[in-house]
Amino acid sequence: MEESYELIIKNGDVVLPGEVRKLDVGVKDGKIAALGQGLRAAADTTLIDAEGHYVLPGMIDMHVHFNEPAFGHWEGFRSGSAALAAGGCTCYADMPLNGNPPTVNQAALQLKTEAASRNSAVDYVLWGGLVPGNLEDLEDLAKAGVTGFKAFISNPGGEGEGRFREVDDETLYLGMQKIAALGGILALHAESEDITAVLSADAVRSGKTGARDFAASRPAIAELEAVSRALLYSERTGCRLHFVHISTAAAIEMIHAAKQRGLDVTAETCPHYLMLSEDSMEQLGPVAKCAPPLRSLEEQQKLWEVLAEGKIDLIASDHSPCPPELKLNPDLTFFEAWGGISGAQSSLELMFHEGVHVRGLPVTLVSALLSEKPARRFGLDHRKGSIALGLDADLVLLNPTADYTLAAEDLFYRHKHSPYTGMTLSCKVTATICRGNVVYTAEQGVVSPDKGEWLQINYAQPAL
Numbered sequence: 536m537e538e539s540y541e542l543i544i545k546n547g548d549v550v551l552p553g554e555v556r557k558l559d560v561g562v563k564d565g566k567i568a569a570l571g572q573g574l575r576a577a578a579d580t581t582l583i584d585a586e587g588h589y590v591l592p593g594m595i596d597m598h599v600h601f602n603e604p605a606f607g608h609w610e611g612f613r614s615g616s617a618a619l620a621a622g623g624c625t626c627y628a629d630m631p632l633n634g635n636p637p638t639v640n641q642a643a644l645q646l647k648t649e650a651a652s653r654n655s656a657v658d659y660v661l662w663g664g665l666v667p668g669n670l671e672d673l674e675d676l677a678k679a680g681v682t683g684f685k686a687f688i689s690n691p692g693g694e695g696e697g698r699f700r701e702v703d704d705e706t707l708y709l710g711m712q713k714i715a716a717l718g719g720i721l722a723l724h725a726e727s728e729d730i731t732a733v734l735s736a737d738a739v740r741s742g743k744t745g746a747r748d749f750a751a752s753r754p755a756i757a758e759l760e761a762v763s764r765a766l767l768y769s770e771r772t773g774c775r776l777h778f779v780h781i782s783t784a785a786a787i788e789m790i791h792a793a794k795q796r797g798l799d800v801t802a803e804t805c806p807h808y809l810m811l812s813e814d815s816m817e818q819l820g821p822v823a824k825c826a827p828p829l830r831s832l833e834e835q836q837k838l839w840e841v842l843a844e845g846k847i848d849l850i851a852s853d854h855s856p857c858p859p860e861l862k863l864n865p866d867l868t869f870f871e872a873w874g875g876i877s878g879a880q881s882s883l884e885l886m887f888h889e890g891v892h893v894r895g896l897p898v899t900l901v902s903a904l905l906s907e908k909p910a911r912r913f914g915l916d917h918r919k920g921s922i923a924l925g926l927d928a929d930l931v932l933l934n935p936t937a938d939y940t941l942a943a944e945d946l947f948y949r950h951k952h953s954p955y956t957g958m959t960l961s962c963k964v965t966a967t968i969c970r971g972n973v974v975y976t977a978e979q980g981v982v983s984p985d986k987g988e989w990l991q992i993n994y995a996q997p998a999l
């Protein structure tokens with residue numbers, strides 16, 4: 536009997552693990568059911584012509600802050616996931632902070648899942664938090680299906696009573712022991728609180744509150760010190776560790792060396808450390824403010840070099856949005872403005888534009904950093920992250936010969952500011968498909984805003 540497909544994507548340059556081939560992709564029951572040439576459509580098959588386009592696995596963005604509950608006026612699941620879909624992302628991980636309550640116990644996780652349910656365009660996983668005082672909650676969170684635990688070494692900022700707090704050393708050490716026993720993984724924001732707090736206070740006291748003063752208050756040594764401490768804890772506790780948003784090649788090298796000696800650690804960086812620099816902070820203002828801060832152009836170049844050498848494990852956006860008055864109000868000093876960049880919609884396009892087109896990196900390397908490697912690291916690879924038979928049909932069509940200038944109106948975020956508006960890009964996402972369902976097209980926008988599902992993670996077994 537002839538196979539019948541609900542969807543066939545024809546004639547695209549399909550990005551498979553390690554190679555690109557011109558193939559048709561046949562989708563049945565939301566899964567990739569065939570990869571071949573000349574797949575035949577039935578009367579009710581939807582056909583998409585991908586001639587001249589890459590067909591990529593959807594990006595898996597392991598680091599976004601959607602601020603519900605309570606801070607949906609900053610960004611919510613609807614708008615945030617719409618932006619991700621428009622940017623070629625088919626699965627994401629929501630961080631446990633900037634909503635209130637933060638996701639640090641089961642009751643808070645329940646509120647999070649209620650906010651997300653039937654409000655996400657694409658699939659998602661949820662991080663729980665490790666904070667002072669919640670050691671006893673970690674097991675419940677793990678059983679409820681969080682993807683892992685997130686902790687901050689430096690003060691995360693934010694508003695509201697009960698907001699997310701950074702860990703002290705004891706909480707970090709005991710937390711890592713416990714997470715190791717649960718088989719979980721810790722994601723860590725690694726900047727020394729002692730160094731950044733003292734330098735920030737000094738700068739503000741002496742009226743040095745500009746963009747470069749901010750960068751100087753969070754120097755590379757703050758990242759290196761926190762990374763080295765956490766590596767020691769990982770070694771002693773056996774806790775799997777993932778460093779979020781690493782900003783320097785030196786920290787990447789330190790993590791890589793730890794990996795070489797057998798530690799189960801990985802490093803993420805973000806498009807903004809690869810695309811922007813300290814100069815951008817000065818030119819664009821707080822819209823380009825984040826922590827760790829953007830670095831020098833020399834540092835940015837070194838980060839591309841370690842990326843090309845395969846020492847970076849994955850790319851995530853660290854989309855950390857806020858209302859315009861916390862970023863664009865001229866009365867705020869650079870130190871007072873919100874720290875966090877709105878960028879999730881642009882990650883894949885930026886990485887292809889700069890990584891593949893400008894710097895000549897292999898398409899397969901860039902795609903692996905966006906999809907395959909995050910899936911493997913976080914136990915999603917039996918369903919997501921690659922174009923392979925039997926996996927979810929999470930697919931992106933990318934036009935690699937586009938020439939478009941990103942405008943604020945193109946953004947699906949709740950608040951349409953981003954450091955990338957005005958940038959001209961050489962590629963564009965033209966369609967995003969999640970589990971065989973067309974979620975976004977460049978012509979029609981987000982056509983399916985609410986069919987994304989929560990993938991609960993069971994560390995002992997792979998995700999459902």
Ligand SMILES: NC(=O)NC(NC(N)=O)C(=O)[O-]
Pocket residue numbers: 600632633691692693724780824825826827853855874875876
């Ligand atoms: N509270 C935050 O969202 N912080 C975020 N802010 C950044 N990166 O500037 C982060 O992930 O650290």
Ligand SMILES: [Zn+2]
Pocket residue numbers: 724779780826
């Ligand atoms: Zn962070």
Ligand SMILES: [Zn+2]
Pocket residue numbers: 598600630853854855
């Ligand atoms: Zn973050």
